Amino acid sequence: MEISDVETIAFTCESAKARDEKGHAHPGPPVERVKRITRVSVDGGPDGYCLGGHEPTNDLASETLAGEDPRERERIRRRLRRMGRLRRATLSETTVSRVDCALWDAAGKHYGEPVYRLLGGHRQRVPAYASTMVGDDDPGGLGTPEAYADFAETLVDRGYPAVKLHTWMPPYDADPERVVAACRAVRERVGPEVELMLDSHHFYARTEAKRIGDALADLDFAWFEEPMDEHSTGSYEWLTRNVDVPVVGPETAEGGAQTRAEWLRRDAADIGRVGVHDVGGITPALKAIRAYEAFGVECELHGGNLPNLHLLAAMAESGRYYERGLLHPDYDYGGDRPFLETPLDPLDDDGRVRVPQSPGLGYDFDWAFVAANRVES
Numbered sequence: 481m482e483i484s485d486v487e488t489i490a491f492t493c494e495s496a497k498a499r500d501e502k503g504h505a506h507p508g509p510p511v512e513r514v515k516r517i518t519r520v521s522v523d524g525g526p527d528g529y530c531l532g533g534h535e536p537t538n539d540l541a542s543e544t545l546a547g548e549d550p551r552e553r554e555r556i557r558r559r560l561r562r563m564g565r566l567r568r569a570t571l572s573e574t575t576v577s578r579v580d581c582a583l584w585d586a587a588g589k590h591y592g593e594p595v596y597r598l599l600g601g602h603r604q605r606v607p608a609y610a611s612t613m614v615g616d617d618d619p620g621g622l623g624t625p626e627a628y629a630d631f632a633e634t635l636v637d638r639g640y641p642a643v644k645l646h647t648w649m650p651p652y653d654a655d656p657e658r659v660v661a662a663c664r665a666v667r668e669r670v671g672p673e674v675e676l677m678l679d680s681h682h683f684y685a686r687t688e689a690k691r692i693g694d695a696l697a698d699l700d701f702a703w704f705e706e707p708m709d710e711h712s713t714g715s716y717e718w719l720t721r722n723v724d725v726p727v728v729g730p731e732t733a734e735g736g737a738q739t740r741a742e743w744l745r746r747d748a749a750d751i752g753r754v755g756v757h758d759v760g761g762i763t764p765a766l767k768a769i770r771a772y773e774a775f776g777v778e779c780e781l782h783g784g785n786l787p788n789l790h791l792l793a794a795m796a797e798s799g800r801y802y803e804r805g806l807l808h809p810d811y812d813y814g815g816d817r818p819f820l821e822t823p824l825d826p827l828d829d830d831g832r833v834r835v836p837q838s839p840g841l842g843y844d845f846d847w848a849f850v851a852a853n854r855v856e857s
């Protein structure tokens with residue numbers, strides 16, 4: 481069994497998601513966007529797929545991995561990772577992760593098991609939190625504390641046991657008092673039983689982060705996420721020591737499992753954070769998760785999608801929630817995935833998401849749709 485190609489399949493599809501000048505997602509008028517799927521083609525075995533992909537990385541992976549045994553994911557990861565050492569190529573964790581996930585998909589199909597069972601297996605359904613989009617200036621959208629409270633109430637009525645707010649971030653007014661007002665309005669509206677979390681701004685100064693963190697502790701929030709630049713581990717050590725609300729991280733800081741190990745060693749957060757596409761795929765994510773477990777530190781996963789869902793299903797010690805979002809009163813979450821025959825992560829009535837039980841990751845692509853809309857990448 482050997483890898484013959486790593487390919488990027490590009491196609492267009494309509495999306496009602498727009499990005500502001502800083503890159504945050506908001507609802508927008510429907511436009512055609514290019515989507516990508518990474519395919520690892522295997523001679524003598526099943527191909528592997530992952531949603532998303534980065535063509536230059538996949539081209540380089542194709543050249544490098546031809547002839548490798550796709551089951552040897554650890555070996556493949558080391559090869560790709562070490563390519564950057566002498567600048568033959570710089571492959572970021574974000575771009576290389578789709579190749580690793582596609583290899584896990586191929587392995588699941590080869591062994592006839594869903595990926596979470598290859599990872600150890602623990603549960604088949606995972607509670608989900610509703611993760612809102614970043615705030616805006618639309619009073620009927622997410623433009624005021626009351627708008628957040630109205631939306632949170634709707635989400636709880638839909639069955640979510642927990643809600644994570646992304647409040648305002650530049651270019652919108654991200655004044656800490658405005659953020660705290662939204663958090664307070666939501667807590668007052670949903671009551672004490674619903675778990676609430678906040679992910680805010682990512683670039684506050686320490687004193688601003690502390691002001692918000694103190695308020696969140698009073699409002700009994702379950703965690704406080706990425707208020708400051710994660711490149712300053714010292715700032716997170718300081719914040720974690722100085723606020724009572726649990727601080728979670730690192731989320732987007734580069735360095736994969738190694739960065740998480742450093743944060744662990746320095747007690748820079750109360751709860752760890754791993755996202756499959758932040759750390760380079762399922763293979764490194766698993767290392768970070770098991771390190772957190774070994775140190776008795778909880779870990780929560782960043783982002784939705786099937787690779788994260790399978791990882792969560794293999795986590796026994798922590799991983800309280802699957803992140804379902806981003807959500808907004810004017811955005812039809814899941815409605816812009818006509819390229820899937822089966823929805824990715826539908827919510828059960830009791831606020832849980834089921835892990836696909838088919839071999840591999842369980843993507844059910846509508847290949848006729850993809851073929852009809854295929855474009856040169």
Ligand SMILES: O=C([O-])C(=O)C[C@H](O)[C@@H](O)C(=O)[O-]
Pocket residue numbers: 503504505611614646679731782783803
């Ligand atoms: O943890 C999360 O859900 C995110 O980081 C989602 C987005 O990146 C959000 O924070 C944003 O738009 O900056």
